[in-house]
Amino acid sequence: MMNMDAKSFISKTIKPALKNSPPGEWMPSITENCIRLNSGYPAPALVPDQELKAAVVRLLDEERDLPLHYLGSPHIDKLKEQIQDRLDERGMRVSKEELLVTSGACQAIDLIARILLDEESVVAIEAPTYMEALEIFRNYTNQYISIPVDEHGLQTDLLEKELEERKRTGLSLPRFLYTIPTFQNPTGTTLTLERRKHLLELASTYNFLIVEDDAYGELAFGESPETLKAMDKEGRVLHIGSLSKVVAPGMRIGWVAGASDFITTLCWFKKDLEHPFAHSTMATYLENIDFKVRLEMLKNTYREKCAVMLSALQENMPESVTWYVPKGGYFAWVRLPGVDTSELLEKAMAEGVAYIPGKHFFLDSVEGKEYLRLSFSYADEKEIGEGIKKLGKLIRK
């Protein structure tokens, strides 16, 4: 039904940024009935479906149509206060004007990219990093500074060298650095306190912003480290949070906390408006439960599942295989020297276990060939043990 003229018009009028680069390599599709060490979301048993149902029932019985209009439910504001309280507990005091509730962390990243990036802009990213963030940035620019992560997180000394070199040679400095400093996706690593301080100094010296994605920050096996936002004295940190990992991803609730000028501008661009039903359901749910108790339960569960995974790795992997030991979050990052993990995946799925090949977390898919991401969030302890055993066998072949 598409006239050729209109078709060529569309392809001509679509913004040039879109043509910068094709989307990254598609994620492999995972065979059903595999042990899902690939899935970066909570286990069914950890999703509070019945509590959310109870929240909807209470909300709609008490407020009737209010949460179903554009505005009106007092619970819409309450969600914002609940998020403020949780940030406050972690040393981040933000006013209402410094907080925007978004549809998950993804919308937060996208809104920030929309405000700050054009084709001229450079973004600094971690290698490896969250693949959805890469997809988002690709819509706006194809200029990146990619800084490797080691077991202590982003290598800030390498970032400093790159910035120095760019300044010396007159190359553009980054508009912002996107980082997941705590229990990073995909490596599970955590930026040390020393490197956190160094990073904030660099941002000040070279005048860039820091986008701190803290989606996993609360899921510490011990204490959560201090956030960059809490340490920031200059208003350079835009802090992104989410309820996807601690409540349920399908509710699509995240946020950005940052300087009020910035938040106001993000609001202008957030044209899907508030989501009254989702927001007031979540607020009612949070009101109904003791969140600290829930968080303790989650931390204990993930700590235990991670321990099962690490001891299974120890038991089943040949000596050449190495991994980082996570202190929280969802993921372990494993290196298989000399193995192409994309090729291995097909065989692994035939054996009934799935993971994500490392290349999907890099800008340049040649990197990460020997790595894979394992998630201990979705599968149960028994499955985790079995899955790693299957993988170990396969690798030893």
Add this chain to the structure above:
Amino acid sequence: MMNMDAKSFISKTIKPALKNSPPGEWMPSITENCIRLNSGYPAPALVPDQELKAAVVRLLDEERDLPLHYLGSPHIDKLKEQIQDRLDERGMRVSKEELLVTSGACQAIDLIARILLDEESVVAIEAPTYMEALEIFRNYTNQYISIPVDEHGLQTDLLEKELEERKRTGLSLPRFLYTIPTFQNPTGTTLTLERRKHLLELASTYNFLIVEDDAYGELAFGESPETLKAMDKEGRVLHIGSLSKVVAPGMRIGWVAGASDFITTLCWFKKDLEHPFAHSTMATYLENIDFKVRLEMLKNTYREKCAVMLSALQENMPESVTWYVPKGGYFAWVRLPGVDTSELLEKAMAEGVAYIPGKHFFLDSVEGKEYLRLSFSYADEKEIGEGIKKLGKLIRK
């Protein structure tokens, strides 16, 4: 807490488009306890809160955690099919690849603007038009062609003149025209069949796209007219729909139907992902009810409320006051010659009745000074009668 350097950095790095024009004049804030002839949303009694509650209960009992993950609930796909069926019934056959579910019509408009507009682009709009759409376009460009609406909708002869003149003098032609052809917001008018044909011809001749916002299209007092999308033979129409007016705005469910190339590109930019909980709740609700029966009820109710409003206008307004007679939708558009409706609003609210001054629906707020928008969607019949009476008294003074 904001260092001046970081502050000036933010203001320097925010995209230039943002500085094009300040947001339009803020909507007046409406005093509580007024009769709300301003509100463009459904009456409390017309919002199916208990049915939506029942849908959540059924959904979460049957599917447990599935609708609370990123993917997984079969009801996510079902919603898409239900929307396809409804479009089909109105003569628009679209495939899955030609349909994107959005967070309300607003996100649909914004996504289209993101793909098609930059600072060089011209947008053609109706005068008056939906104010949120104006706010959205202002984020991208400040170049508009503004074409007046009369009682038969957009004046396509004036559009043709403008296009001819632009072509002759080498001025840019519009990338797209944004129109609400059926039961327009704010005028309540409907584009005639003859003008619909003319508009499609113009789009073909001058090679632009048509963004058809059909948020009110199903709420006809008689028959809904054929949509531009149904008449389109060249793939030039992007059709926007919404469940906000026929179910509940707080669910934030809308869509765009258009050429698949276009929809694919919109998907890349829609970074708030799917909304599994909202989408599967809505799909379950639609499965539980007979939508045709609901629509009949809504049409009867709004027809009746509109009739009450029109006869109250007839009875209470001085002869100089005129209005268009709507054939569906939510709104009546009233002209008060010589009266500044923004000034009048304060007095009206003091008397206990609210409306929206006409200027808020125009790019240039000097236009529309003598007009006001009345909504018969929210207030009940008794309130509508009383409200118009109060207004009439005030105007006669």
